[in-house]
Amino acid sequence: MTALRPERDSSPYGGEAAYGGADAFEGAGGFEAAVDRLADPLTDPLPGQPRTEQPVTAGRQEGWSEPERYARDWYPGQDRPRPQSPAQTPPRQPRHAAQAQTQQQSYEETYAPSYEEPAAVPYEQPAAVPYEDPGTAPYGQPVAPALPLDDETVALRIPDAPEKPRIGESATPAPGGRAARRKAARRHGRHGGAQEASEGLEPAEKGAEAPLSRLEARRAARARKPSAGVVVSRVIGEVFITTGVLMLLFVTYQLWWSNVRAHQQAGSAAHHLQEDWAKGKRNPGSFSPGQGFAILHIPKLDVVAPIAEGISKTKVLDRGMVGHYGEGDSKTAMPDAKSGNFGLAGHRNTHGEPFRYINRLKPGDEIVVETQDDYYVYEMTSILPVTPPSNTSVLDPIPRGSTFTKPGRYITLTTCTPEFTSKYRMIVWGKMVEDRPRSKGKPDALVG
Template sequence: MYADPAPDAAPASQPGLPAGPEPGYEPDFRDRTAELAVVRPPGRAARRAAAAAPGDGTPGGGTPGGGTPGGRAARRKALQEEQKGARRRGKPRTGAAVELPPGAGRAARRKAAKPSTKARVITGVATGIGELAMTAGLVMVLFVVYTTWWTNVVGHRNANREADSLQDQWDQSQKDGAPPPAPDPRQPDGFAPGAGFALLYIPKLGVRVPVAQGTDKQKVLDKGLAGHYTDPKTAMPWDNQGNFAVAAHRNTHGEPFRYINKLVAGDKLVVETSTTYYTYVVTNTLPETSPKDIAVIDPVPKKSGFKGPGRYITLTTCTPDGHSTYRLIVWGQLQEERPRKDGKPDALVKDT
C-alpha cells in the first residue's frame, strides 16, 4: 500500500525540469507574455542620481570603497578647494606640500614659503639691471630721433623764417625806393656775427638757405643756416675779386648741403643780396680732403683748377655722409651779376 504524501510537502523536482520558484516568490499574473525578461541598464538620469548619492567610503563617488563623495563636479570643486588651501599655506599650486617638520605652525609655513635673502637680493639686482638697460635703450632711441629728425625740423623752420624775413625787408626797401640798410662799419664786412645778409640758391637741389656772418656752430650752423668764413677771412660776393666761401651741415640741423655731392661742372649757384643776384657756375669738386686743408678757401683755391685771381665761390661740408671725418668741396666761378630790381636770373626762373 502506498501512503499519501503529506499535504504540506513540496513536490519533488523531477530530473530535467526547472526548479520551482524560490521562497518568497510571488508571481505577477499580469505578465501574460511568453518572452524572456530582458534586464536593461539604468538610464542617464539614473546614473546621474547614483553618482550624486552620498558614498559609503568606496572610491569614485557613491560606490563602496572610499573617495570623495559626489559626482565629477563635486570632485572638481573639492580639488579646487584643496589647491586654494595649499596656496594659502605656502604650497605649490600642483598640491605638492612643502616639507615641514611635524607640528609646524602657520609662522613656520609662512617662513618656508618666503624666498631666501640671497634670492631676493639676486632678484632685485637683476630687476634693477633690466630697468637700467630699458631706460638706456629708450634714451638712445630718443637721442637718435632728436638728432636725425627733430633738429632738421627746427633747422628748416629757422632757415625759412630767416629767408622770408630777409626777402620781405629787401622787397619793402625796393618798393619804397629807399636804399637797403647800410652795413655797420663797426662790424667785419658790415655784419655782426650770426646776422643774415644773403640767400644761397642751389637750383638743381631745390635749396634756399640764408647765409649768416661767421661759421659758429651754435649761432649759425646748428640753426640751419650757411655760414660765411670770416676766420680766415674770405671775400664777399660784391668784392671785385676773391673767394666767397661758405659752410653748412650735411646731416642734421636742416642739412642744407645734404646733396651737394651731386653737383657737377655746369650746375648753377645763385647768391641773392639786398641789391643784386650773383650767378656762379660750378667748375670743379673735391670729393674728400682733410678738415685742416684751409687752402681750399684761399683767394685762388689750390686744387680748384683756377689759374689766377677772380670772383669765386666755395661750398664746404662734411663727408662721408653721416660723418665728419673729411671735407667735401665744391668750387664755382661768377658768371652773371644782375640787379635785383631787374628780376630773377635765368637760373632761378627756369627752376621755378
C-alpha cells in the same frame, strides 16, 4: 445532502480503500501505510516549475499495492501516470506472506476483471503568478534588479540613460528627478547651473587648504624674496633697456627732429630777410655774427637757405643756415667784391643738411647768391672729394687745388665727409658768370 462523487463509488482503483477509507486501516500496519500514502509537501515543485514524472517505486519495499503507489506519486496539475497492466508490472514479493496475499487479492479484484485504458487528460499550463518580491525569483531564473517607483504614477519606472552635458553645462546633474532638473534649467538658464556649481566648489576648495605655521610662512616669504644675484641682474637689464631707449631717442632726434626744427628756423630767417628787403630797410656793409644778409639757391638740388655771418655751430649752422667765413685767418671776400673768394660752410647731415648732396653737382650747374640789391650767378667748375679740416688753402683768393690760376670772383662750398662724420672735408668751387641787379628781375637759373 450532496451526493457522493461517482468516482469514489465506481473507481477502478479500489473504491474508498484507495483514498484511505475504512478498509485501508485493516490488517497489520494499516495505519502506518495510510500515513505513508499521504503526499509529502517537501517534494512539491515550486510554482511554475514542471514536475518530472517519478517512477512508481515508492512503497514497493513496504509492500504497497499498485493503486497505493499511484495515489502517492500523483500531484495536482500534472498528467496522471499511466497505470501499468498486470502483465507489464508483476507485483513484487512483499516481506510477509500475509501482506502478499492481501495485495494479490486486491490487485486481481481491481485490474484483472475490468482493465480499461484511462483517457488522456489534456495538459493545461497553469496561470502565471504575478511577480511581487523583487529580491526572489523562481528557481532557475535570474533575479531582476529592483526598479524605483515613480512618485506620480506609483508604477515601475525605468531609469533614464545618462545624457551627455552640453557645451557650457555642468556634467553633474541637478538633484531630483527630470522635472526638478527642467525647473532648475528654466530658473538659472543654460549656463547658470555650471556657474553655481563652480561657485559652490570654491569655498570648499578654499576651506580644504590647511593654514601655514609661522615657520612655514617665513620660509615661503624667503622663497618668494628674490636673491641678490636676481636683483643685480634686474638692475643691469633695466639699465641696458633705458640706455637703448635713450639712444633710440637721440638718433630719432638727430636724424629727424633736428632737420624739422632747422628747416623751421631757416625758413623763418629767410622770410624775415625778404620782408626787410621789401620794406627798403638798408643794412650796413659789415654784419654781426649770426646775422643773415643773403640767400643761397642751388636749383639742381632744390636748396634755398639763408646765409649768415660766421660759421658758429650753435648760432648759424645748427639753425639750418649757411655760414660765411668772415672772421679770423679764414676770412673770405663778400660776393660784391671786385676780386676774391666767397667761402661758405654748411651741414651735410642733420640740422637742415643744406649741403647733403653737393657731391652731385657737375661742372656748369648754377649756384645763385641773392642779396638786397643783386643776384650773383656762379657756375660749378671743380670738386675736391676729400681733404683734411686743417687745409685752409682752399679758401685763398686763388684756391689751391682748384682749376683757377689767376685772381677772380670765385665761390667755395665746404662740408663734412663721409656722411654722418666730420673726419674730412669736401670742397666744391665755382666761378661767377653774372652779376644781375634786382631791378632787372630774377636770373634765368631761378626763373626756369
